[in-house]
Amino acid sequence: MEAIHLRPILLVDPNKCRGCGLCELVCSILHGDGARPSTSRIKVFKDRESHIFKPLVCLQCYDPKCMRVCPKRAIYVDGKTGAKIINEKICDGCGLCADACPFKLEDAIIFKHPSKKAHIKCDMCYQNEEGPGCIEFCPSQAIILKKGRI
Amino acid sequence: MHRILSFTSHNLEEGEDLMQYGWVGSLLLIDLSTEKIKIIDTMRYAEDYIGGRGLAARLAWEHIPKEVDAFDPENPLIVMTGPLTGTPAPTSGRVVFAGVSPRVYPKPWYTHSTMGGFIGSELKYAGFDGVIIIGRSERPVYIWIKNGEASIVPAEDLWGLTVRATVDKLRHRHGRRIEVACIGPAGERLVRYAAISHPPENASGHSGFGAVMGYKKVKAFVVQGTGGINIAEPEQFLTACKYAMKLSCTGSVDYFLREEKRYNPVCSHSCSVNCCIGTLISNVSRRFGDGEIEAYQVFCIGNIWVSPKPIAEYECGELRVPPITGWKPEDGGVELHMLCDELGLDLWVLLTLQPWLVRCVEIGLNSLEGLNLDPRNPVWFRRLLEDISYRKGLGDTLAEGLRRSVDRLRKKLPNELVRLAEALEFAYGFPAHREGRIWDPEPLPFWIVSALMYATESRDPTICTHTSFLHLAELYLDDKEAFLSKLKPIAAKLWGSEKSIEPSFEHKVQLAIWCQHRHIILDCLPLCDFAFPRLIKPFKSKQEWLATEDVYGDLDIEAKLLSACTGIEYSTEDLEIKAERIFNLERMILVEKFGRNREIDEIVAAHFKLPCSTDGTFITVQEFKKLLTEYYQIRGWHEETGRPLPETLRKLKLST
Numbered sequence: 089m090e091a092i093h094l095r096p097i098l099l100v101d102p103n104k105c106r107g108c109g110l111c112e113l114v115c116s117i118l119h120g121d122g123a124r125p126s127t128s129r130i131k132v133f134k135d136r137e138s139h140i141f142k143p144l145v146c147l148q149c150y151d152p153k154c155m156r157v158c159p160k161r162a163i164y165v166d167g168k169t170g171a172k173i174i175n176e177k178i179c180d181g182c183g184l185c186a187d188a189c190p191f192k193l194e195d196a197i198i199f200k201h202p203s204k205k206a207h208i209k210c211d212m213c214y215q216n217e218e219g220p221g222c223i224e225f226c227p228s229q230a231i232i233l234k235k236g237r238i
Numbered sequence: 239m240h241r242i243l244s245f246t247s248h249n250l251e252e253g254e255d256l257m258q259y260g261w262v263g264s265l266l267l268i269d270l271s272t273e274k275i276k277i278i279d280t281m282r283y284a285e286d287y288i289g290g291r292g293l294a295a296r297l298a299w300e301h302i303p304k305e306v307d308a309f310d311p312e313n314p315l316i317v318m319t320g321p322l323t324g325t326p327a328p329t330s331g332r333v334v335f336a337g338v339s340p341r342v343y344p345k346p347w348y349t350h351s352t353m354g355g356f357i358g359s360e361l362k363y364a365g366f367d368g369v370i371i372i373g374r375s376e377r378p379v380y381i382w383i384k385n386g387e388a389s390i391v392p393a394e395d396l397w398g399l400t401v402r403a404t405v406d407k408l409r410h411r412h413g414r415r416i417e418v419a420c421i422g423p424a425g426e427r428l429v430r431y432a433a434i435s436h437p438p439e440n441a442s443g444h445s446g447f448g449a450v451m452g453y454k455k456v457k458a459f460v461v462q463g464t465g466g467i468n469i470a471e472p473e474q475f476l477t478a479c480k481y482a483m484k485l486s487c488t489g490s491v492d493y494f495l496r497e498e499k500r501y502n503p504v505c506s507h508s509c510s511v512n513c514c515i516g517t518l519i520s521n522v523s524r525r526f527g528d529g530e531i532e533a534y535q536v537f538c539i540g541n542i543w544v545s546p547k548p549i550a551e552y553e554c555g556e557l558r559v560p561p562i563t564g565w566k567p568e569d570g571g572v573e574l575h576m577l578c579d580e581l582g583l584d585l586w587v588l589l590t591l592q593p594w595l596v597r598c599v600e601i602g603l604n605s606l607e608g609l610n611l612d613p614r615n616p617v618w619f620r621r622l623l624e625d626i627s628y629r630k631g632l633g634d635t636l637a638e639g640l641r642r643s644v645d646r647l648r649k650k651l652p653n654e655l656v657r658l659a660e661a662l663e664f665a666y667g668f669p670a671h672r673e674g675r676i677w678d679p680e681p682l683p684f685w686i687v688s689a690l691m692y693a694t695e696s697r698d699p700t701i702c703t704h705t706s707f708l709h710l711a712e713l714y715l716d717d718k719e720a721f722l723s724k725l726k727p728i729a730a731k732l733w734g735s736e737k738s739i740e741p742s743f744e745h746k747v748q749l750a751i752w753c754q755h756r757h758i759i760l761d762c763l764p765l766c767d768f769a770f771p772r773l774i775k776p777f778k779s780k781q782e783w784l785a786t787e788d789v790y791g792d793l794d795i796e797a798k799l800l801s802a803c804t805g806i807e808y809s810t811e812d813l814e815i816k817a818e819r820i821f822n823l824e825r826m827i828l829v830e831k832f833g834r835n836r837e838i839d840e841i842v843a844a845h846f847k848l849p850c851s852t853d854g855t856f857i858t859v860q861e862f863k864k865l866l867t868e869y870y871q872i873r874g875w876h877e878e879t880g881r882p883l884p885e886t887l888r889k890l891k892l893s894t
Binding site: 108109113117122 | 326331464469483503509
């Protein structure tokens with residue numbers, strides 16, 4: 089599947105990821121959950137025996153299925169970053185968005201917050217002036233912002 | 239799975255409502271004899287003893303009876319994280335084990351051992367800062383900890399399995415998202431240097447706590463948690479983390495730098511340092527010969543297994559330490575390394591056993607206890623490692639550690655081999671390391687600092703004190719004048735005199751004490767000693783090092799991280815005072831409960847009579863004793879007994 093992204097999205101390079109998990113911790117702290125990887129909007133799947141690390145994060149689809157299926161219209165597009173954001177006040181956690189996600193991978197992209205009613209996903213840290221925290225903290229520059237044809 | 243016991247500490251669904259920052263607030267006390275599980279409030283001790291090694295010492299003071307043996311139900315096995323474990327503080331994903339170690343010679347006493355990995359973080363996400371295991375189970379069990387619940391689960395089906403097979407079976411049972419620390423056959427059979435393994439990269443090996451787990455019949459700790467750690471000042475904390483990452487990304491350790499950028503897998507959670515652990519690298523080859531071998535996860539001891547050239551040869555008078563013969567990867571060097579991991583053995587077994595066995599052959603002793611010796615043959619060595627782990631034949635004797643083995647075989651051995659064993663494991667049964675002689679060529683002033691640490695600590699201290707000072711020997715050996723001119727201002731400021739870094743015995747006590755305190759701080763938070771403390775700035779090349787006038791790094795990073803994480807204001811001075819208190823508490827445990835005294839401290843003096851392999855310097859026993867007296871005076875310890883004086887204990891609030 090190919091899509092044109094007019095705004096930059098988060099792209100990860102599994103060859104550069106070293107599996108430290110810093111992106112997950114920074115993500116959860118910036119979203120007010122403390123250091124708690126289970127609430128991180130970016131998830132690193134680790135196979136430490138084989139040294140395979142795959143960070144997974146929302147690609148902010150140009151045509152977001154999650155947004156279209158939401159019965160509460162809780163998902164909106166941020167004007168500045170283009171991120172598809174779940175309004176946690178409106179979301180009632182029905183999970184249709186997670187089911188509709190074409191990349192649904194073990195609750196990594198859209199999933200229910202372990203101790204809240206709402207579902208959560210990457211919002212590209214739209215409130216953070218310095219941009220996505222995971223990019224800022226990744227020690228091996230495995231996460232980048234890129235726009236264009238993916 | 240048959241669950242026999244469980245206890246819920248708090249409801250992690252309400253994770254955000256936890257009151258503590260940094261610490262999660264609960265310690266598990268598991269009594270295997272009565273099968274009872276209790277919860278202790280971490281905060282009773284946390285502010286004063288921080289975590290990790292400090293908190294472990296405080297609990298050990300309470301839980302360790304006098305003169306208890308390592309293999310006694312009353313010996314507690316303490317597993318402890320720190321306030322920074324599980325947070326993005328760089329290199330903080332560490333865990334500390336403590337208890338009475340069976341490796342210590344001549345008799346076991348209290349000590350600690352640390353490792354990295356992911357299990358410390360997971361334990362905190364599961365709601366616990368640490369675990370204390372007391373008593374002994376009658377049958378094999380494992381400890382299953384998940385989201386505020388702990389259970390003692392039968393493990394008959396796991397007993398006897400190797401490390402990897404154990405982990406595979408547990409993953410099959412509990413799913414992939416668990417973290418496991420377990421023992422292999424060596425731990426089950428009480429090999430005195432059996433490791434607690436946390437595959438694939440980590441193990442707590444040096445203090446033989448794997449054997450303590452084996453004695454208690456605990457096969458594994460299995461942990462899973464989805465909770466979190468509250469951060470008091472998230473913004474400041476992330477700023478401090480970012481700053482710490484910037485300073486620690488390369489460092490004195492990486493002075494022998496590789497220019498090319500590789501993305502080495504980390505060995506620990508939250509590690510931002512692209513360090514040498516991940517690959518066998520050119521920096522090691524500089525010291526150990528042409529070691530341009532591509533192999534991963536074999537740094538330090540592991541790379542000796544695959545070093546193509548013999549290393550660490552030492553000769554002085556009657557004492558000859560034959561070089562350690564590594565094996566090329568095609569000869570099975572990497573497999574031997576992996577075999578140690580599988581069996582749950584401390585990798586350092588090669589460092590003492592092989593030279594000793596080679597010397598046996600050199601002087602014509604070709605068989606021991608009915609086994610023909612062929613220690614240069616990797617296939618033979620492989621069988622020996624298995625024999626040790628399963629305690630068969632000569633392996634059963636060697637499983638006791640070299641010093642105890644030699645005691646057992648004494649009648650059959652020439653005196654030279656007894657003397658060699660004493661040199662190889664000179665420090666209370668721990669292998670020689672960074673002492674300027676047999677292992678690592680630290681010249682004066684470096685080896686005298688490690689000598690003072692050896693004399694006053696409970697184990698080989700240098701293995702966890704790399705970056706504070708000892709690693710700087712690399713810079714000193716490279717360009718002595720540049721080193722001295724750059725470090726003198728730092729020495730005057732931190733250790734009271736420029737003389738402390740000169741090649742003499744003057745002003746070394748302050749430096750040794752400083753190293754000890756800085757590393758207690760690291761082991762409490764905890765952080766990795768390959769990255770901190772940042773005594774000097776990180777340098778990307780030798781040119782940069784030579785061109786920089788002010789090389790001082792930043793020693794306040796630890797305090798900044800801890801303050802922002804916990805919300806309790808700590809200054810570097812506060813941390814150093816707490817480190818002094820913890821050091822004295824550890825000393826009191828040894829003095830009060832295990833009869834440690836000046837006489838025992840002086841045991842190591844004989845080793846430093848041997849000339850340094852780099853510059854030929856040495857210290858006589860008489861001079862060493864003088865230095866030790868100076869150390870006691872500065873510490874506030876009794877000059878004859880080595881016991882902390884009542885006023886020292888009062889000053890440190892260790893007594894009223």
